[in-house]
Amino acid sequence: MRSLLHxxxxxxQSPNRPILHDVSFTLESxxxxxxxxxxxxxxxxxxxxxxxxxxxxxxxxGSIRLEKTELSTLSERDWCQIRGKRLxxxxxEPMTALNPTRRIxxxxxxxxxxxxxxxRREIDTETRTLxxxxxxxxxxxxKRAYPHQLSGGQRQRVLLAMALACQPELLIADEFSTALDxxxxxxxxxxxxxxxxxxxxxxxxxxxxxxxxRRHADHVLVMKDGACVEQGTTASVFxxxxxxxxxALLTMSLHGAARTPLTPxxxxxxxx
Amino acid sequence: MTARSNRTLxxxxxxxxxxxxxxxxxxxxxxxxxxxxDVLHRYAPPSPLHPLGTDPxxxxxxxxxxxxxxxxVTIAAISVCLATIVxxxxxxxxxxxxxxxxMGLADLGLAFxxxxxxxxFVTALGASATGETLAIxxxxxxxQIRITRQAxxxxxxxxxxxxxxxxxxxxxxxxxxxVLPNILPLLTIQATSSLALxxxxxxxxxxxxxxxxxxxxxxxxxLASYQIHIFDxxxxxxxxxxxxxxxxxxxxxxxxxxxxxxxxAYEEHTL
Amino acid sequence: MTGMAVFRIPLExxxxxVVASLVIFAAMNLLPGDPAAVMLGLDASxxxxxxxxxxxxxxxxxxxxxxxxISAFIRGDLGRSYIYDxxxxxxxxxxxxxxxxxxxxxMLLSLGTGIxxxxxxxxxRGTLLDTSLMGFLQLFKSIxxxxxxxxxxxxxxLTLHWLPSSGFPGWHDGILPALRALTLxxxxxxxxxxxxxxxxxxxxxxxxxxxxxxxxARAQGYSRRGVLWHIAVPNxxxxxxxxxxxxxxxxxxxxxxxxxxxxxxxxxKLLLEAVNQRDIPVVQNLVMLIVASVIVLNIVMTILxxxxxxxxxxxxx
Numbered sequence: 001m002r003s004l005l006h007x008x009x010x011x012x013q014s015p016n017r018p019i020l021h022d023v024s025f026t027l028e029s030x031x032x033x034x035x036x037x038x039x040x041x042x043x044x045x046x047x048x049x050x051x052x053x054x055x056x057x058x059x060x061x062g063s064i065r066l067e068k069t070e071l072s073t074l075s076e077r078d079w080c081q082i083r084g085k086r087l088x089x090x091x092x093e094p095m096t097a098l099n100p101t102r103r104i105x106x107x108x109x110x111x112x113x114x115x116x117x118x119x120r121r122e123i124d125t126e127t128r129t130l131x132x133x134x135x136x137x138x139x140x141x142x143k144r145a146y147p148h149q150l151s152g153g154q155r156q157r158v159l160l161a162m163a164l165a166c167q168p169e170l171l172i173a174d175e176f177s178t179a180l181d182x183x184x185x186x187x188x189x190x191x192x193x194x195x196x197x198x199x200x201x202x203x204x205x206x207x208x209x210x211x212x213x214r215r216h217a218d219h220v221l222v223m224k225d226g227a228c229v230e231q232g233t234t235a236s237v238f239x240x241x242x243x244x245x246x247x248a249l250l251t252m253s254l255h256g257a258a259r260t261p262l263t264p265x266x267x268x269x270x271x272x
Numbered sequence: 273m274t275a276r277s278n279r280t281l282x283x284x285x286x287x288x289x290x291x292x293x294x295x296x297x298x299x300x301x302x303x304x305x306x307x308x309x310d311v312l313h314r315y316a317p318p319s320p321l322h323p324l325g326t327d328p329x330x331x332x333x334x335x336x337x338x339x340x341x342x343x344x345v346t347i348a349a350i351s352v353c354l355a356t357i358v359x360x361x362x363x364x365x366x367x368x369x370x371x372x373x374x375m376g377l378a379d380l381g382l383a384f385x386x387x388x389x390x391x392x393f394v395t396a397l398g399a400s401a402t403g404e405t406l407a408i409x410x411x412x413x414x415x416q417i418r419i420t421r422q423a424x425x426x427x428x429x430x431x432x433x434x435x436x437x438x439x440x441x442x443x444x445x446x447x448x449x450x451v452l453p454n455i456l457p458l459l460t461i462q463a464t465s466s467l468a469l470x471x472x473x474x475x476x477x478x479x480x481x482x483x484x485x486x487x488x489x490x491x492x493x494x495l496a497s498y499q500i501h502i503f504d505x506x507x508x509x510x511x512x513x514x515x516x517x518x519x520x521x522x523x524x525x526x527x528x529x530x531x532x533x534x535x536x537a538y539e540e541h542t543l
Numbered sequence: 544m545t546g547m548a549v550f551r552i553p554l555e556x557x558x559x560x561v562v563a564s565l566v567i568f569a570a571m572n573l574l575p576g577d578p579a580a581v582m583l584g585l586d587a588s589x590x591x592x593x594x595x596x597x598x599x600x601x602x603x604x605x606x607x608x609x610x611x612x613i614s615a616f617i618r619g620d621l622g623r624s625y626i627y628d629x630x631x632x633x634x635x636x637x638x639x640x641x642x643x644x645x646x647x648x649x650m651l652l653s654l655g656t657g658i659x660x661x662x663x664x665x666x667x668r669g670t671l672l673d674t675s676l677m678g679f680l681q682l683f684k685s686i687x688x689x690x691x692x693x694x695x696x697x698x699x700x701l702t703l704h705w706l707p708s709s710g711f712p713g714w715h716d717g718i719l720p721a722l723r724a725l726t727l728x729x730x731x732x733x734x735x736x737x738x739x740x741x742x743x744x745x746x747x748x749x750x751x752x753x754x755x756x757x758x759x760a761r762a763q764g765y766s767r768r769g770v771l772w773h774i775a776v777p778n779x780x781x782x783x784x785x786x787x788x789x790x791x792x793x794x795x796x797x798x799x800x801x802x803x804x805x806x807x808x809x810x811x812k813l814l815l816e817a818v819n820q821r822d823i824p825v826v827q828n829l830v831m832l833i834v835a836s837v838i839v840l841n842i843v844m845t846i847l848x849x850x851x852x853x854x855x856x857x858x859x860x
Contacts (some may be wrong), residue, residue, distance in 0.1 A: 053761055076767065084764030091762070100780055100854055106808040146853040162763055177815040351698050372555075379559055380566070383837045385792035388830050391818050392570040395826045468685070475687045476800055480815060495690065499804075502697050509697075513690045521685040 004029045004169055005050075010062035010072075012042075012049050012226075019045045020226045022062070027198040027219075029169070032193070034217035034234070034247070036208055043206045044092075044224040047174045050204070051089050052079045066170065080106045085115040088163030092175035094155040098147035104158045105131075105143025111165035126165070132162045135187060153184040160188065167199055174206045189216050210253040214238055222246045279512040281529030287522035291515055295342040298335055304343060306489045307331040315505055324511055327498065337512050340489035341519065347484065351405045355412035356463050362413075363420025364447050366414035367428060374417060381414030386473045392413045401484035408473045412466050418461055421457040457534050464527035475516050491516050552582070556842050563834045564616075568609050569829045614830060622824040626817075631828045635810060641711045641725065642809035646798055648729035650787075653736035658776075658783065661744025665779075666771060668749060677745070680738040688797050692731035692804040699727060709806040728805045732797045743786050748779040761763060781852045788844035791837045 005027040012020040020042045027033045035043050048054050050064060052074065064071040066086060074082070083089070091097045099107060105127050112123045127143055134157040146153055156176065163171060171192065178189065191214060195201045207213055213220060214234060221231040222245065230243040239245045310330030318325045324334040356482030386407045393403035427433065427450065436446055477483040486493065491512050498508040517537040579595040579717050580587060596602060603611070613716070615622065621631040660680075664673045683691075700708035712720045752775050760774045761767075799811030806812070810829065817825035849855045 051762055055756060080764050080766045080769075082764075083762055089762035091759055092756060093755050097759045099756040099760065099778065101772055101781070101852055110760070110765075112762050148854045159759065162759070305798055324608065365557065376555060376562065379555065380562055382789065383563055383792060383834045384566075387796045387798040388792075388833060391814055391826060392567065392830060395818050395821060395823060396570055430818075436544065472687050476689060476796060479689045480800060480803055482815075482818065492687075492689075495693070499693055502693060507699075509693060513693075516687055516690065517685055520687075521682070524681070524685055 002029055002092075003027070004067060004166070005204070006063070006065040007050075008063040008065075010046075010049065010064060012045055012054065013059040013061075015057040018226065019127075020049070023223075023228050023230070024062075025219075025221055027170070027202050027204060029202050030196045031218045032196060032203040032205055032216055033219045034205045034207055034213040034222065035221045035223060036206075036210065036213055037223035038208065038249075041223040043208075043223055043224035044174055045226075046223070047089070047172050047204070047206055050172060051083060051087060053083075056171060069070075077157075078181070080114075084111050084163075085166045087170050087172065088166075088170070089172045090156075090159050090163045090174065090176040094159060095154050097159055098155055102149055103144050103146060104141070105145075106245060108143070108158065108161045108165060111162050115166050127161075130161045130165055131157075134164070134191060136161070146208065153180050156180060156188065160191070164195065170202045171195075172204045172206070175208070178206075185212070192216075210249065215238075222249065278529070278533070280525050281533060282458050282520050284525030284527075284529055287518045288526060290337070291341050291518050291522070292345065295338040299342040300360050302335065302339060304339060304488065306339065306487050309336040318507075325505075325507060327494075327508060328501070333508065333511055336489050337491065337494065337515055340491045340494055340512065341515050343488055344471055344474050344478075344516075345467075345486070345519065347401060347474050348408070348467055350462055351408035352412065352466045352470050354405070354409035355466065356459065358409075359416025360420045360459060363417040364424055364451065366417060366421045367424035367451075368443055368447070373439050375421075378417045380412040381411065384411065386411040386477060387480065387482065390477050394482050399482065399485040401488070404474065404477055404483045407477065407482075408470050409458050411473065412470065416462070416466075420455065420459070423458050424451050427451045446467070461527055461531045461534065464523055464530060466490045468523035468527070470496050471516065471519050471523065552846065555749065556645070556838065556845070560835060560838050562675065563838065564831055565706070566615055566752070567827060567831050568605075570613065571823055572605060572608065612827070616828065621828040621832070622815075624822055624825050626820045626825075631825050634813060634825065635829060635832065638808060638810045638813045641807050642798060642802070642811065644721075645725050645729055645732065645802070645807065645809060646794065647805050648725060648858045649732035649736070649794070649797075652729055652733035652738055654787065656733070657737040657740025658780070660741040661783075662748060662771070662776060664745045665748035668745075673745075680741055681777065683734055683738040684742075686735075688731060688735055689800045689804050691734055692728070692801055695727055695731050696804070710826050711809075713809045724807075725758075728801045728807060731804070732794070732801045735797065736794065739790065740783060740786065744779065744783050747782045748775060751775045751779040754778075777833060781848060784844060788848075789839050791840055795833055795837065 003026050007026070008024050010020060010023045011018065023042075023046065025033065030238055035046060039045055045054070049058075050071070052071065054060065060072055062072065066082070069082070069086075071079075071082070092251055098104070105124075108127045108130060109123045112118050112126055116123075118126065128138070131141070131143060132138070136154060136157050141150065141154060147158070150158065160176070173186045173192070176188075189212070192201075192203055196203060205213070205217060217234045219231065220234050220237040222229050222237070222243065224245050230237060230241065237246065238250065278353075286514055290298045301438050305477060308331065310326070312320075313326050313330045314328055316322055316326040316330070322332045322334070324332075324337075327333050327336060362374050362377075365371055389407040390404060393400075397403055414537075424447075428446075433446060433450060436450060439450075474490075475492035478490040481493070481496070484490060485494060494512045495509065498512065499504075502509045575772070579592050579601060582597060583591060601608070605689050612622075619632065621635065623629070624631050624634055627634065660676060664676050667673050696708045699705045707724050711724045714721050752771075755774060757770055765774065798809070799814060801807070802809040802811035803815060810833070814826065814829050814833075816822075817829065
């Protein structure tokens with residue numbers, strides 16, 4: 001097992017206020033790392049900064065290394081070689097994350113077109129295979145369909161297909177199965193996990209759904225107010241949480257709040 | 273935001289004031305008629321007697337243009353009033369019930385620019401100020417219907433309308449007491465912007481000879497008759513031209529400033 | 544879902560053509576005043592009035608006259624000009640030689656520059672380029688088109704002598720002189736339209752660029768430029784197409800005015816001449832033809848928009 005993603009002392013500053021402070025972690029190939037915490041804790045900003053897609057005006061300090069490539073100082077041109085090819089990303093809103101005016105086959109094919117030299121015909125076949133893999137069978141969904149003709153779950157599958165097309169080393173999934181029903185969610189996660197096992201893809205999963213995290217993640221990183229409060233293996237964090245914030249998170253999820261967004265927790269000022 | 277809107281409003285008012293104040297004063301004196309023709313003093317350069325010189329008929333250019341401006345604004349204002357009153361009424365009806373006929377009428381307006389309406393009127397009845405006013409009003413009607421309908425609908429879906437209905441209030445009462453007061457600011461802004469458009473329409477129509485007939489001075493017609501002098505007497509084209517631009521820009525900026533100011537007031541109110 | 548669904552035309556649009564023809568017929572035939580008297584003037588003798596009545600078919604009832612007119616119109620028979628005593632159809636055909644190229648040229652120009660400027664402003668949003676461009680365009684919206692045309696004649700033909708200031712040599716002397724004669728009018732016609740298009744394109748593009756799918760495309764590996772031109776612009780163009788359809792009547796007005804300023808022998812000039820000479824057959828048929836073209840073009844635009852925006856296809860059924 002080799003380590004794939006190194007994040008060291010990552011801080012992000014929006015034009016108005018600091019959002020992330022000194023976040024550090026590593027992620028190894030084939031592993032699933034879950035990042036969790038209440039809304040506003042900086043989870044999504046972390047995901048965006050790892051893909052270099054922070055809005056203009058945001059300032060990043062620290063180091064993000066994908067194998068031997070230092071991402072934090074990458075030029076725009078080089079970023080375009082990384083995104084979609086070595087790094088796939090699935091966003092949280094399946095209803096709006098697809099381009100309404102292009103066929104889904106074209107949108108999936110775009111990833112191939114941008115990063116490979118495959119011919120039209122080859123892209124067509126690859127797209128078809130990929131759609132089968134993510135559970136969009138020919139009989140149900142034509143690749144000539146438009147996003148508005150699909151259900152939320154189907155759209156999420158399309159997004160996953162777009163992200164997985166070039167067999168990325170790292171998949172960043174931002175709350176990507178939260179909007180799905182339990183069965184689809186399980187199927188999608190199984191698909192992702194299979195990729196981890198067979199191709200050694202690493203997954204950075206952003207989720208507030210602790211049940212999901214517990215089932216699928218190897219490691220967990222708990223965030224609060226833009227800082228990492230606790231990280232470790234899933235077993236250690238869930239069985240013996242050290243930080244009071246993590247303990248509170250776990251208690252709340254045990255009381256059946258696992259599938260609904262967490263409301264802000266009481267503020268803990270005293271460090272452990 | 274408020275500071276900026278105030279500035280837009282102020283610049284708009286200044287542009288309008290420069291033209292409208294002297295225009296009103298002069299019209300009060302000459303009753304909207306053209307200044308006297310004086311063949312001995314054609315194309316006179318600016319002098320104390322004629323501050324901007326005289327035109328090819330020896331008429332005082334400044335008086336002629338300002339009287340024309342007053343006439344143009346009068347026609348524009350009457351047509352906007354007509355379009356606003358009729359359009360608001362029809363728009364409210366269309367908002368209250370499915371009214372395909374009214375919306376069809378509004379669609380019809382999309383195909384009839386004022387020149388064509390005026391062309392039909394002038395052919396059948398001859399050129400007249402009434403015909404021109406009607407043509408401009410008819411053209412403005414569809415937009416007025418659409419905007420009123422949309423605005424009224426957004427009010428009609430509110431809970432207090434349902435409550436009022438349950439209390440046994442009739443549609444007329446609801447429109448008068450709840451809908452109309454709420455959409456009034458929007459209608460005012462719309463009317464201001466329509467005025468700019470109506471002045472442009474009036475200028476175009478009278479330039480083409482489809483507007484109010486002579487001898488009443490008119491900006492568009494003045495430009496049509498002066499345009500051959502653009503080279504030898506540029507002032508003859510520049511003065512009426514600038515007057516029109518001031519009026520249109522003035523009403524446009526006034527409308528924009530009003531919109532910003534109202535938005536700001538609304539935000540303050542809700543916060 | 545078949546591809547043919549986009550060609551379904553809302554029935555109301557076709558009904559609109561009928562209503563428009565009724566309005567035009569009513570304006571020409573039912574308003575107080577005798578069309579024959581209008582055409583001949585005040586001092587016409589009763590005999591010539593009666594003769595003209597006969598010629599215009601004014602003896603029959605209005606509904607019969609309407610049906611006669613509209614069925615002839617549909618067959619392509621546009622009646623006979625009273626003044627020139629030639630078929631209106633040939634008159635219009637002749638005038639279209641300058642009007643049609645003028646309108647096409649102006650539309651190309653206005654869409655081309657309007658969209659380009661809009662994209663530029665949106666891509667450089669908030670910069671000096673953006674704000675100054677938008678202020679400039681606001682000013683252009685406030686200048687009447689005939690005044691703009693006059694200013695352009697003054698500058699480019701009378702002062703700089705680059706292009707002819709008026710008239711149209713026709714196409715028989717070759718394409719170049721004709722195009723030269725149409726250049727200034729087309730630019731004058733295009734500028735106000737381009738100003739409106741640019742402002743609209745800018746806001747539409749800014750709105751599109753804030754959508755989630757832009758982020759998805761960027762995560763897929765699209766460059767900033769690529770996402771702008773391949774993803775955002777096509778989406779932002781849809782409302783601009785709608786606007787172009789709505790602006791068609793304004794383009795008609797502009798054409799009539801510009802033809803008048805530049806003395807182009809086009810349809811707009813024909814309409815004004817016919818109005819001045821009370822040539823009712825020409826006015827009635829020409830106005831009907833213009834209105835029908837606008838409505839038909841609007842229908843074409845609707846189909847085009849549906850083709851661009853697949854979401855609307857399902858709304859139909």
